[in-house]
Amino acid sequence: MSEVAIVGVGCVGFQPILPELSYKELMYEAAVKAYEDAGVDPRKDVDVFITCAEDYLEGFSIFDEFVPDQLGAVLRPLFTVSGDGLLGLANAYMLIKTGHFDTVVLEAHSKASDLLTLMDVIAFALDPVLNRPLGGHPYYVAGMEMNRYLHDTCATVEQCAQVVVKNRKNACGNPYAAYGANMTLDQVLCSDMYFYPLKKLEISTPADGCVVMVLASEKVAEKLTDKPVWVKGVGWCTETPNLETKDWSKSVDTRLAAEMAYKTAKIHNPRKEVDLAEVNDLFAYKELQHMEALKLCACGEAGKLTEEGVTARNGELPVNPSGGLLGMGYGLEASGMEKLLEVVLQLRSEAGRRQIRDAEIGLAHAWRGIPTTTGIVAVLSNNK
Amino acid sequence: MSLDKITNPLHIRHWLGDMEADYIYTLGIAGEHFFKEIKENGRIMGAKCPRCNVVIVPPRMYCEKCFAKLEEWVDVGTKGTIHTFTVATIDVDGKKLKEPVIFALVKFERGCGGLIHKIGETKTKEVKIGMNVEAVFKPSFERKASINDIKYFKPTE
Numbered sequence: 001m002s003e004v005a006i007v008g009v010g011c012v013g014f015q016p017i018l019p020e021l022s023y024k025e026l027m028y029e030a031a032v033k034a035y036e037d038a039g040v041d042p043r044k045d046v047d048v049f050i051t052c053a054e055d056y057l058e059g060f061s062i063f064d065e066f067v068p069d070q071l072g073a074v075l076r077p078l079f080t081v082s083g084d085g086l087l088g089l090a091n092a093y094m095l096i097k098t099g100h101f102d103t104v105v106l107e108a109h110s111k112a113s114d115l116l117t118l119m120d121v122i123a124f125a126l127d128p129v130l131n132r133p134l135g136g137h138p139y140y141v142a143g144m145e146m147n148r149y150l151h152d153t154c155a156t157v158e159q160c161a162q163v164v165v166k167n168r169k170n171a172c173g174n175p176y177a178a179y180g181a182n183m184t185l186d187q188v189l190c191s192d193m194y195f196y197p198l199k200k201l202e203i204s205t206p207a208d209g210c211v212v213m214v215l216a217s218e219k220v221a222e223k224l225t226d227k228p229v230w231v232k233g234v235g236w237c238t239e240t241p242n243l244e245t246k247d248w249s250k251s252v253d254t255r256l257a258a259e260m261a262y263k264t265a266k267i268h269n270p271r272k273e274v275d276l277a278e279v280n281d282l283f284a285y286k287e288l289q290h291m292e293a294l295k296l297c298a299c300g301e302a303g304k305l306t307e308e309g310v311t312a313r314n315g316e317l318p319v320n321p322s323g324g325l326l327g328m329g330y331g332l333e334a335s336g337m338e339k340l341l342e343v344v345l346q347l348r349s350e351a352g353r354r355q356i357r358d359a360e361i362g363l364a365h366a367w368r369g370i371p372t373t374t375g376i377v378a379v380l381s382n383n384k
Numbered sequence: 385m386s387l388d389k390i391t392n393p394l395h396i397r398h399w400l401g402d403m404e405a406d407y408i409y410t411l412g413i414a415g416e417h418f419f420k421e422i423k424e425n426g427r428i429m430g431a432k433c434p435r436c437n438v439v440i441v442p443p444r445m446y447c448e449k450c451f452a453k454l455e456e457w458v459d460v461g462t463k464g465t466i467h468t469f470t471v472a473t474i475d476v477d478g479k480k481l482k483e484p485v486i487f488a489l490v491k492f493e494r495g496c497g498g499l500i501h502k503i504g505e506t507k508t509k510e511v512k513i514g515m516n517v518e519a520v521f522k523p524s525f526e527r528k529a530s531i532n533d534i535k536y537f538k539p540t541e
Contacts, residue, residue: 019396059403113393119476128409130442131500133531136472140487143470151468151513196471196508240448244441244497248468248489 003384004096005221005228006213008038009344013209014178014329017113023058027109028070030210035072038214039224040103042072046214047101049073052081052088052108052333056121059114071107071212084108085211086336086366086376090234092215102217110331112206125371131243139203139283141243141370143195146285148248150197152300155288157197159303161188163284164201166306167320170313171327173353176341178207178329188284202284207329211337213344218384227348232361232379233267235260239373246373251286254293254367254375262295265379267361270295271317274379275359276346278339280367281324290365291319294377313354321346321354336366336376347382411529414443417457419529426521430495432456441495460492462519463540467491467498471508484508490517490537504536516540 010033012018012026021029035042042049051067060066064080067073081088085108092104112118123138149155165185171177183201191201221228235257240246258270267273277296281287288302296317297305305311311319322328322342331338343362345351361381368374411419414431421427431443431454438449439458446453469488475481486508491498503511504520517537527533 017393019393056403059401061403116393119478123476128407129411129415130531134487134500134502135476136485136487137474137476137478140470140472140485143472144468144487144489147470147513148468192473194472194474196473198470242448242497243500244489245448 001097002099002217002219004093004231005216005218006231006344006380007216007221007225007228008034008040008214009341010034010037010212011176011209011341014110014176014207014331014338015209016178016205016207016329018111018208019113023109023111023114024070026111026208026210027067027107027212030109030212031071031105031107034105034212034214040214042105046073046103046105047077048095049076049078049105050081050088050091050107051078052083052085054082054333056124057115057332067107071105073105083374084333084336084366084368084376086340086364086378087236089231089336089340089378090236090376093231093234096215096217102220104215106213106215107210108334108337109210110206110334111208112330112332113208118206122370127241127243137195138370139198140195142203142283143198145248146198146283147196149285149289152249153303154300155285155303157189158185159307160202160284160288161185161199162306163281163287164188164326166312167281167287167324167326170321170354171323174323174328176209176338177323177327179205179327180323198283198285204282204325204330207331209329209331209334209338211334211341213337213340227382229344229347230381230384232381233261233263233265234376234378235264236374236376241373243371250299251289251293251367251375253373254290254365254377257375257377258294261377261379267379270363271297273361274317274363275361276318276321276343276356277363277365278322278324278342279319279365280335280339281320281326282330282335282367282369284326286367287319287324290367293375294363294365313356318356321351321356336364339364339366340378343380347380412445414445414454418442422521422533423527423529426462426524427459428462428492428499428519429457430460430492430497432458439495441492441497441499458494460494464490464492464498464517464537466503466511466513466515466517468513469503469511471511486511488537501531501534502536503538505538510539
């Protein structure tokens with residue numbers, strides 16, 4: 001079976017709002033960059049196009065019908081994954097692995113600023129009979145989860161706040177990040193308590209942006225580029241949609257997704273083998289919980305490692321050198337692509353002042369947000 | 385380049401639209417049992433899985449662990465403990481609430497799962513994980529077979 005490589009990336013944004021571009025123009029601009037980077041002509045060289053989008057977030061019914069033209073995909077094989085961009089990566093990976101397709105384009109975007117009532121849409125994801133009639137801002141679910149996570153692991157509120165300080169600082173060095181900032185632990189700790197113990201500054205802010213990538217089989221990749229980034233393994237898993245029966249302490253879906261990806265990638269000791277991890281941090285505590293689920297450390301250890309600077313950009317195990325979602329902005333279904341973009345740039349040694357020296361293996365992780373229990377993991381390497 | 389950046393999406397040229405859609409959400413067989421018992425008898429029901437030997441709350445027609453069909457409905461009582469909670473201070477539009485709302489997952493001794501609900505008759509500072517609580521029902525003539533037939537859970541003595 002052929003190996004699978006990422007051979008081109010294009011990104012527009014991320015910014016708090018991209019007022020000048022429609023969602024189609026946003027996709028078009030990112031696609032042009034990705035095709036230029038890969039050296040492919042979408043009208044001739046691409047076998048399949050994959051977009052990742054959720055109707056309600058777009059404001060369309062059957063949104064997948066609205067994507068071919070801006071990608072150069074009219075009259076070409078195309079489908080939409082109703083999920084995070086990393087789930088699209090899993091599909092692209094499988095297509096190429098079949099041996100029937102050599103070149104696949106992957107796209108995900110966020111035009112969050114077009115959606116005037118994002119939290120209402122997220123509230124619509126709660127069970128309509130059991131949960132929704134209670135009302136309330138849907139992020140109360142995150143407050144409940146953080147509370148139980150802290151209770152069970154003895155992680156501290158200061159350690160969670162440190163995640164915000166670290167990620168927003170990292171974002172200062174990332175031109176694709178919307179929310180870079182130099183802030184103090186006290187600023188985070190003193191920000192409004194929205195959903196005890198979750199504070200305002202521990203919640204990622206939505207941003208507009210788009211990421212397009214070109215994937216290719218080994219045969220095509222080696223013709224196109226001398227810097228292919230190999231997809232060594234992917235894994236995905238969903239726990240349960242029921243808030244009543246889900247695990248409130250651990251991210252069990254991420255744990256199983258990671259085990260699936262590590263198995264294919266032949267990763268036996270993630271803490272030692274992974275050089276950088278881009279981990280979902282939609283809420284600050286999630287970075288810690290996800291690190292533990294990804295076996296980057298023991299349960300209850302992530303907070304301490306963060307406090308000690310181990311996960312800082314220049315630490316022994318850099319986590320979210322991009323700035324994460326706290327620093328780059330919450331890109332809805334493109335959230336996983338923000339992670340993937342950073343891993344690709346790092347493994348190509350193109351991450352500028354964020355560059356982690358000698359990075360060879362990177363991990364990208366996505367979680368679909370409140371109230372979901374879907375985790376997706378990809379392991380990438382610049383060595384075949 | 386303008387010095388004044390646009391930050392409000394409503395200040396750019398746009399077309400304002402919405403996606404209106406109305407639904408009924410069928411309760412189904414398990415939901416029917418659950419809400420009928422709440423409305424008529426003030427009881428909270430679960431469904432027993434004979435294979436896993438657990439009672440799942442709220443009841444379902446199938447077990448999510450072993451996929452067995454569930455047909456035995458069990459009363460789990462109205463008293464439980466707080467598995468986790470939060471205190472929400474903003475509403476869905478991001479506006480500060482006049483009174484904070486406590487949301488919690490209440491687990492029952494006899495069941496796996498539980499109910500997401502509000503906690504009442506207590507101060508926000510006094511709520512704790514592991515606290516014993518009991519359901520406070522609306523008077524029977526006000527009940528509509530809704531999760532809101534339970535007003536909230538309150539601490540037990």
